Amino acid sequence: MGFRDISVFNLAMLAKQVWRLIHNEQSLFYRVYKVRYFPNCSFLMEELGSNPSAVWRSLLATREVVREGSTWQIGDGSRIRVTTHKWLPNAPAFLHEPNAEMKVRELIDQSSRQWDRGKLAATFTLRTCKQILSLPLNQLDSYDTLVWTKNKAKTFSVKTAYRVALRLKSAALAEHLSAREHGVTWGKFGSSTYLRRCEHFCEGHAQIVYQQGTTCAIERSKSGATCEFCCQELETVAHIL
Template sequence: MGWKEKFISKAGREILIKTVAQAISTYSMSIFKLPNSICDNINSLLAKYWWGQTQAERKLHWINWRKLCMAKKGGGMGFRDLHAFNLAMLAKQAWRLIHENHSLFYRVYKARYFPNCSFMFAELGNNPSFVWRSLLAARDLIREGSRWQVGDGRSIGVFTHRWLTHTPVPLNDAPPDMKVCELIDHDSRQWDRGKIDAMFSPQTRNEIMSLSLNNLNSQDSVCWMETEHKNSPFGQLIR
């Protein structure tokens, strides 16, 4: 906010905001979920700087900051939405707890917080660290944007897991803890059409029958469904 600030163009302000101001907190956001008040305060400071406001004056903000955080092709400036960016960075760490089962990071957290289950079903536990609380907050984002991919079907609950595009609709009473493997004819290595036809509505039946069973020898896995870059989830949030 010195005398040099008066000579910086809009392009220069954009570069400073993106490469300096919004980059400083990247490391912290990849470990901790920052309080919303802190993110709002940072956004407020950046908005004031963008519109050329100094401590001694107030200038009109012609466009809402949320609009400026949209991509340029959508009419914004491509600034980071710090709330979404924070969750995206934490979700990338949580994604490692799902797929990188041989890393030291995974072994330490599994021994401490979820020794008897997977990360997707872990609970908060007693005396949790702030890092663990932050990872669980990001897990909710993963649940919303991911889906289970059928392998051997032993880990997926028919009614308790998200593995279809809609909630399965049964035609009659079915065990609530039924596993997907119970719908597979392991002799023919195909779906048990007779059981599926008798248990589910036409919509559910057709979607189940359309799923491939090429990975019966592997375990079920979680796949990110919101973008086409499955090996790099949340890429659209991190600009």
């Protein structure tokens, strides 16, 4: 079947169950978990909690796969958070600090059933406005839905979820290795030997600068030069100190 990484394959299989959980809100599976684990928000927004079961922990582990492989299709806009949900080709760019709770519904003129161009122009950059205006609003009478984007049919499959999970794992591994490499480098900078050398270097150069400054001040005081900082008194050594 081409699934070489068993742990990633298991994650893709769990992601399939999560996809069913999200899209079958009338099922017993959804209703039980809704009451028990995410009563006040959606599955994708819920936190792990203080005492999670092994099953709940496993289901939450698939959320990055689901988020990466899907996008929100706009219905009435009541479920999609503008700042945190994936509903545009690129992350929205704002002109000012946005309201974290703002929903897509607030960007729609309910009387004309079109995008509120004035509100868009006052909230987003020109590029983001163009992306939003390119989205059709022909399903305002239905709920927002999460659509799988990793195949032409736009239907979830374990095979495409496996590819998404594998890519995420590879990216996380690369980031981890990079962090370790930089950690070794910073560890050298933080060693006591290196710090002592830096201290001696700074002390030596500070003494040289001080001596040179004092010499210059003596020469300037002999010529009756005025202090460059206060522009009032003569620049003597006593005045500088």
